[in-house]
Amino acid sequence: xRVGIFGGTFDPVHQGHMxxxxxxxxxxxxxxxxxxxxxxxxxxEASSVRANAEDRFAMVEAAVAGNRRFSVDRVEVDAGRPxxxxxxxxxxxxxxxxxxxxxxxGADEVSNLLAWKEPDRLLEQVVMVAATRPGYDLSKLDHLxxxxxxxxxxxxxxxxxxxxxxxxxxRRMLQGxxxxxxxxxxxxxIIEQRELYAGDRKRAEGGxxxxxxx
Ligand code: ATP
Numbered sequence: 001x002r003v004g005i006f007g008g009t010f011d012p013v014h015q016g017h018m019x020x021x022x023x024x025x026x027x028x029x030x031x032x033x034x035x036x037x038x039x040x041x042x043x044x045e046a047s048s049v050r051a052n053a054e055d056r057f058a059m060v061e062a063a064v065a066g067n068r069r070f071s072v073d074r075v076e077v078d079a080g081r082p083x084x085x086x087x088x089x090x091x092x093x094x095x096x097x098x099x100x101x102x103x104x105x106g107a108d109e110v111s112n113l114l115a116w117k118e119p120d121r122l123l124e125q126v127v128m129v130a131a132t133r134p135g136y137d138l139s140k141l142d143h144l145x146x147x148x149x150x151x152x153x154x155x156x157x158x159x160x161x162x163x164x165x166x167x168x169x170x171r172r173m174l175q176g177x178x179x180x181x182x183x184x185x186x187x188x189x190i191i192e193q194r195e196l197y198a199g200d201r202k203r204a205e206g207g208x209x210x211x212x213x214x
Contacts, residue, residue, distance in 0.1 A: 062186030123150035
């Protein structure tokens with residue numbers, strides 16, 4: 001079976017992620033895509049991750065519900081520590097060595113691959129899918145060719161450009177703006193019910209209030 005692994009912070013998971021997963025699955029004839037929300041990712045400051053791992057997991061669970069070819073896995077959440085992709089992928093391969101594994105990532109992240117742990121070993125284990133936007137300049141990946149033995153295991157897939165990021169969503173929330181439809185409906189419901197990202201806004205409002213009262 002051809003399976004995609006889609007790792008991310010998913011803070012929160014949004015429609016950009018869903019479209020990439022769907023279009024990569026379609027282009028590469030994958031049977032299944034497993035979303036793997038990270039604990040605290042090794043390359044991000046712990047303080048920059050806003051929702052806790054269980055809330056981020058619940059949001060991904062809601063996002064994939066209704067698509068039987070998508071699922072979510074707890075491996076990184078349960079580890080409770082930062083995990084490098086090469087380690088995560090190793091666990092999936094051990095679970096089902098007969099499957100063919102694809103690791104889905106935004107092309108901008110792939111261009112930073114030399115900073116990842118053991119990129120060549122990662123590419124031995126998986127085909128790395130670089131999800132590009134239309135018109136993405138593939139020469140941005142050129143520097144990897146000289147540096148990586150397994151450069152030919154990086155496979156660009158052009159996806160519909162969706163200018164949504166988790167950072168942008170959190171910023172809108174901070175500004176009190178609507179994020180409805182930027183995330184799947186089930187994710188929106190969880191954000192509302194659990195009042196996720198609301199703390200940031202309250203802190204900002206508190207700051208303004210204090211400034212105003214000075
Ligand atoms: P943040 O803004 O907090 O950095 P993000 O929106 O990039 O978050 P991540 O969870 O870090 O979300 O992303 C997981 C993967 O999805 C990464 O490989 C990232 O490049 C990719 N990705 C995120 N948003 C998009 C998008 N709109 N289009 C294509 N790929 C995306």
